[in-house]
Amino acid sequence: MKGVFVMFFIFSVAIFVNCKKYKDGEKPDWAKKDIRDYSDADMERLLDQWDEDDEPLEEDELPEHLRPMPKIDLSHMNPEKPEELLQLSKKGRTLMTFVQVSGNPSRDETEDLTKLWQSSLWNSHIQAERYLVDDNRAIFLFKDGSQAWIAKDFLTSQDRCESVTIESKVYPGKNQKETVKSEL
Template sequence: MKYTSAVVLCLCLVCLSPVLCKRSDSGSKPLWAQKDVRDYSDADIQRLYDQWEEDEEPLDNDELPEHLKTSPPIDLSSADLSNPESLLKVSKKGKTLMSFVTVSGGPTREETERVTALWQSSLQNNHIIAERFIVSDNRAIFMFKDGAQAWDAKDFFVEQQLCEEVMIENKPYYGKFSKHSKQEL
């Protein structure tokens, strides 16, 4: 019996709510707001959009797209100023960075997928987080949300037997077992 009275009370509130709601009188609205929505011009829609946007609170820094975020301050005290890579590593901290990794030996796409997946899991075991995308039969992109980790990953990649080349910021780093590294010696 107590459920039926609660249901009746809810139904009464639902039925009376449109009657009790205050509706603004049409004289207080601007002329463009009194039109039917289907009759709005582009200017009316723009005004409505501007009105909508002014009510919105600004987004927090971590919710903004990367190009609008304020960069964290660069701490040069931890960088070795004689090493340009160290300066790049510090300057890319907290920014997205991509590196291209080439697998040696003429592998198929499946072999590249398998090798780079193994490298990705090895990096993750070392707390270096990267997304991996295969772009050709012997090439993959590793995308780092924290660009400073790209140079740590590069140090790992160049030690791998099947790594031909790692490219970060358009600078090639050749693998230890690469044919290019033997030519440089």
């Protein structure tokens, strides 16, 4: 209830300030309404007016989907390594990587292994958040997607890593068993 009162107070002050901009005879129809009668469109209009005076955000403060894509210099790219281009295009972008633990581990064992791998990555200045999605599978979330390929090299060299998946491409682990996938 306290939150509703605070919200009501904030909107009342905002309306009061916006209504002061107009002389009594010049108010638009929506500004003459009682705040309790405001529609969603009126609230959106009020929010737009409120945001008019705000300074534009810096590039690094923008939400990720509004940031410009990084500029990629293709002059010294090796055409035989398309992963380098993909790695450069993910710089500064969030990227999820799926890591599969080999064998038949329990959830606790997977938790311990992936926690150890995450700590090792952090010690190498590769920031990754870790989320378990299954008893033998975890997601490593990289805020800077270009770090995912460096982490992939580390993870696939671990004894218990079965595979790492980045951008739908599966990279086998060091001791991955040869498995035959049957098609249905």
